Amino acid sequence: MNILAPVRRDRVLAELPQYLRKEAALHVRKDFHPRVTCACQEHRTGTVGFKISKVIVVGDLSVGKTCLINRFCKDTFDKNYKATIGVDFEMERFEVLGVPFSLQLWDTAGQERFKCIASTYYRGAQAIIIVFSLNDVASLEHTRQWLADALKENDPSSALLFLVGSKKDLSTPAQYVLMERDALKVAQEMKAEYWAVSSLTGENVREFFFRVAALTFEANVLAELEKSGARSIGDVVRINSDDNNLYLTASKKKPACCF
Numbered sequence: 001m002n003i004l005a006p007v008r009r010d011r012v013l014a015e016l017p018q019y020l021r022k023e024a025a026l027h028v029r030k031d032f033h034p035r036v037t038c039a040c041q042e043h044r045t046g047t048v049g050f051k052i053s054k055v056i057v058v059g060d061l062s063v064g065k066t067c068l069i070n071r072f073c074k075d076t077f078d079k080n081y082k083a084t085i086g087v088d089f090e091m092e093r094f095e096v097l098g099v100p101f102s103l104q105l106w107d108t109a110g111q112e113r114f115k116c117i118a119s120t121y122y123r124g125a126q127a128i129i130i131v132f133s134l135n136d137v138a139s140l141e142h143t144r145q146w147l148a149d150a151l152k153e154n155d156p157s158s159a160l161l162f163l164v165g166s167k168k169d170l171s172t173p174a175q176y177v178l179m180e181r182d183a184l185k186v187a188q189e190m191k192a193e194y195w196a197v198s199s200l201t202g203e204n205v206r207e208f209f210f211r212v213a214a215l216t217f218e219a220n221v222l223a224e225l226e227k228s229g230a231r232s233i234g235d236v237v238r239i240n241s242d243d244n245n246l247y248l249t250a251s252k253k254k255p256a257c258c259f
């Protein structure tokens, strides 16, 4: 039974969207994990198609969290700042490798006085998006604290992390290069995937959310396969708990295949 809105045609993913920077990617495979592709082809994705995955967006006030979500979900941009009070959320439906998949994007308040309310919504996140402004170095420094707070409510070994530099349109190329160097270091420390976006121009916004959807979907299917034992008679599939740790593992591991 599907009580949710149908998937928009521009939310259909047939291939794995690629990372922005190889140095700070959750994994560097060109395609979805072979076990995931195989499970989707054979309709062995269990409950993944019925689940809603929670994604939280955190970061300093006014770094552009709401604008980022609005650019992707509504294709709008508001140049006037309206602080988020507590939390807000948007639902996005995707179809990944033929399987319906939903993300619930939780937009949280960056203002200190609302942080207490917002943090009560952190629990159960499958992906954590930590936003900083590419033209505000302090907001990058604060990302470590935002991550620590978000991880207090979540399982650090299973939540996928994304570090997103916003307002790319406000930096000159030279300023951007300097900021990116620092941001890549922070992303590597956190084991987060790094992105740089502009909600004003739309640069990388769609690519970024597609990557979030794809990697969250992939992690969900791998977890589902692990849970179900992923075996039918004759299968030679072996699921490692290591698969949950996507950070740069592809280069170290031989790709497995279920055939």
Ligand SMILES: Nc1nc2c(ncn2[C@@H]2O[C@H](COP(=O)(O)OP(=O)(O)OP(=O)(O)O)[C@@H](O)[C@H]2O)c(=O)[nH]1
Pocket (backbone or CB within 6 Å): 059, 060, 061, 062, 063, 064, 065, 066, 067, 068, 078, 079, 080, 081, 082, 083, 084, 085, 108, 109, 110, 111, 166, 167, 168, 169, 170, 197, 198, 199, 200, 201
């Ligand atoms: N130039 C430019 N301005 C942006 C961009 N994204 C956001 N802004 C502006 O930055 C201000 C803050 O954006 P918001 O999205 O409301 O910030 P927020 O992180 O949600 O703030 P809180 O809800 O208080 O935590 C607004 O005036 C936006 O117009 C961007 O990509 N480029």
Ligand SMILES: [Mg+2]
Pocket (backbone or CB within 6 Å): 065, 066, 067, 082, 083, 084, 107, 108, 109, 110
């Ligand atoms: Mg906001």
